[in-house]
Amino acid sequence: MLDKDTFPRDKICGDAISGKSVDVLRELGLLDLVVRDESLGSWGVTFSGPSGDVAAIPFSKFMDAPVAPGFVSRREVFDDILFRVAGEAGAEIWQNADVSGIVRREDGTVEGVTVAREGGEPQIVKAPLVVGADGAYSVVARDLGMEQLSEKHYCAGLRAYYEGVTGFHPKNFIEIHFVDESIPGYFWIFPMPNGRANVGIGMLSAAVKKRKVKLKPLLDQLVDHPRFKERFANAKRIGPVKGWGLPLGSKPRPMAGDGWMLVGDAASLIDPFTGEGIGNAMVSGWRAGEWAARAIEANRFDKAFLTDYESEVLDRLRNELRLSHMMQRLGNWKWLLDTVIRKASRSEELADLISCMFDDLDERRRLVSPLFYLRVLKA
Ligand SMILES: Cc1cc2nc3c(=O)[nH]c(=O)nc-3n(C[C@H](O)[C@H](O)[C@H](O)COP(=O)(O)OP(=O)(O)OC[C@H]3O[C@@H](n4cnc5c(N)ncnc54)[C@H](O)[C@@H]3O)c2cc1C
Incomplete structure (x- = not known):
């Protein structure tokens, strides 16, 4: 590694x-480690619409469950847990090891990577299978000749940590706010352990470019917005505002070939509506691990064999990604967002339905059906 x-x-x-x-953590027997460590269980999502209506949607199905259905955990903590587990499971790990490209055999198949260890001279590391898990700016994907993602399938995101933000739901709901200034993106405020909060904004790169949006001043503007000002009155930002790219799963990349696989952001798997990428990175990473083991057993590292890894991941994620892509486009319709959030804030039935949609893909499908909106409008 x-x-x-x-x-x-x-x-x-x-x-x-x-x-x-x-679910993946539970499957791998790692959930307890994450729950025990520095993380905050979250039991729902609060949405607010452009007109300021607020709908708090509990994950009702899990209200009595012993473990929260979702968490907020600093990646410095969360990723380190997974990193340590990989080491304990026997992975040979090189840190401070910068991969600068892939190495190919004469026939074009992947043979390994070039890596500079601890600032030293680049050296070649050979492997029958290279798994590119190197994130949004993947060197492995670039060297495989994957095109730079277009702005329609890429999101820009900024995040800052705060302490002293007030007004969170007692069950630590994460918050997604659609504010005029942030649409077609959204402003988030996520409660964290120790009274801190993760505050940020994400917007499709095409919209950032078209509207010449400057995300950092926009984030400051939103923190100071009449809707949130009071909650930030005694809050203090800890550290700088930082930005990073989000390659969206509205256009996933090829995930397997002769001697290689891609996972997570390197494969462009982030949910195009919610901006969530950790879950899809974990699903693909978990499946890639299984397929790497199968490949070693069968001594097959060719595209024909590994292509089933890609099919397996896409079978799991394809519908969801397509649906989220459609919802991303619906998110441009302010009045629709407004109407759904306003009605959900007043109707327990609708709030319940939306709650089921987090968990159930068939239910979520209703969100792109005109009939759903007709019913909402009539309600
Ligand atoms: C502002 C913002 C907010 C987000 N919020 C959420 C959220 O709340 N929930 C959610 O689910 N998702 C969120 N995402 C998406 C999420 O962060 C990613 O989808 C997720 O981190 C992908 O995991 P990964 O393992 O594929 O890549 P990464 O987490 O980026 O890990 C890549 C690893 O590769 C290493 N690496 C990179 N290049 C090289 C190289 N050349 N050589 C060697 N090593 C290399 C890096 O050091 C890193 O350890 C957000 C993204 C952004 C930008």
Whole structure:
């Protein structure tokens, strides 16, 4: 395992660990480690619409469960848990090891990578299978000739940590706010352990460019917005505002070939509506691990064999990603957002339905059906 950073390391993120990640952690027997460590259980989502209506949607199905259905955990903490577990499971780890490119055989198949260890001279590391898990600016994907993602499938995100933000839901709901100034993106405020909060904004890069949005001043503007000002009255920002890219799963990249696989952001798997990428990175990483083991057993590292890894991940994620892409486009319709959030703030039935949609893809499908909106409008 080669990583250019040294753990524990930060990763610019909203730090919200959704139910999908919780499922993978449970499957791998790691959930207890995360729950025990520095994390805050979250039991719902609060949405607010452009007109200021607020709908608090509990994950009702899990209200009595012993473990929260989602968490907020600093990536410095969360990633380090997974990193340590990998080491304990026997992975040979090189930290401070900067991969600068892939190495190919004469026939074009991948043979390994070039890596500079601790600032030293680049050396070649050979491997029958290279798994590119190197994030949004993946060197492995670039060297495989994957095109730079277009602005329609890429999001820009900023995050800052605060302490002293008030007014959170007692069950630590994460908050997603659609404010005129932030649409077609959203402003988030996520409660964290120790009275801190992760505050940020994400917007499709095409919209940032078209509207010439400056995200950092916009973040300051939102913190100072009449809707949030009071909650930030005694809050203090800790550290700088930091930005990073989000490659969206509205256009996933090829995930397997002769001697290689891609996972997570390197494969462009972030949910195009919510901006969640940890869950999909974990699903793909988990499946890639299984397929790497199968490949070693079968001594097959060719595209024909590994392509089933890609099919397996896409079978799991394809519908969800398509749906989220449609919802991303619906998110441009301010009045629709407003109407749904306003009605959900007043109707327990609708709030319940939306709550089911977090968990149930079939229910979520209703969100792109005109009939759903007709019913909402009539309600
Ligand atoms: C502002 C922002 C907010 C977000 N909020 C959320 C959220 O709240 N919830 C959520 O689920 N998702 C969120 N995401 C998305 C989420 O952060 C990513 O989808 C997730 O981190 C992807 O995991 P990954 O392992 O694929 O990549 P990463 O987490 O980026 O890990 C890549 C690793 O590769 C290493 N690496 C990179 N290049 C090299 C190289 N050349 N050589 C060696 N090592 C290298 C890095 O050091 C790093 O350790 C957010 C993203 C942003 C930008």
